[in-house]
Amino acid sequence: MIQKKMHHVSFWYFRLLVIAATVTYVLAFMCYTCVGCGDPFDESQAKQQSCHGTCMKLIANDTVQRHCMGMPFDEKCSKVEGTETCFCSTDLCNGSDKRNISLISVIMSFIALVLLK
Template identity: 30%
Template sequence: MKTLAILIAMAATLATCDTLRCFSCSSSKEESCGESFRASSTIGCDTACFKRISTVNVLIGSVITYSRGCHGTNPYSMTCDKIGGGIAGIGADEEKCYCSTDLCNSASNLLPSIVQIVMVVAAAFFFQKF
């Protein structure tokens, strides 16, 4: 009976909704979408959330743009991809990170929830006794 109660409590901590919630913004339109991110609007997604950092380098400096939202298709993996190119002093770089938990595209490091990790580890230790 005690084991059943613990399993029910653990199941209650997991997200059970059908639609993934992602932050949606662009730093070219909203200052709060940049490096010092403050929560703004959210949208429902079917696949994954993303955070993109685009840097355009020109001879006199660089322009950094942030955007967050839904990824249109399932990405190959829930990691970060970085692409770039150009010549000395001129070019562009882009880093795009994907994640698949609610509101996961807010932080700079898109990792699974620490609460979920702790719960799984605690359950593994608890059930080793039985």
């Protein structure tokens, strides 16, 4: 009986460890970084950078820049005096105008569904 309880506790510790590791991984995502990499996007001119804030795409004077911002911003685009700035927070979301669904988000949803059953 005690051994069965210990196995059950170990299984819960394992679940918590998996969730903690996944959440830590999910909090960091990848952003493209480049200056002058155009729209339509030329991925060969860009690098990828791990980001703990927000990805940004800036279009000013016909020049496109993509960066990781070290702080969170609302996921939206704004245009002021001919300069357009877009913020997003999923993997490589600043590569184009399309919205990406992060594979990690799908996996986390599946794990949460299984664990909460």
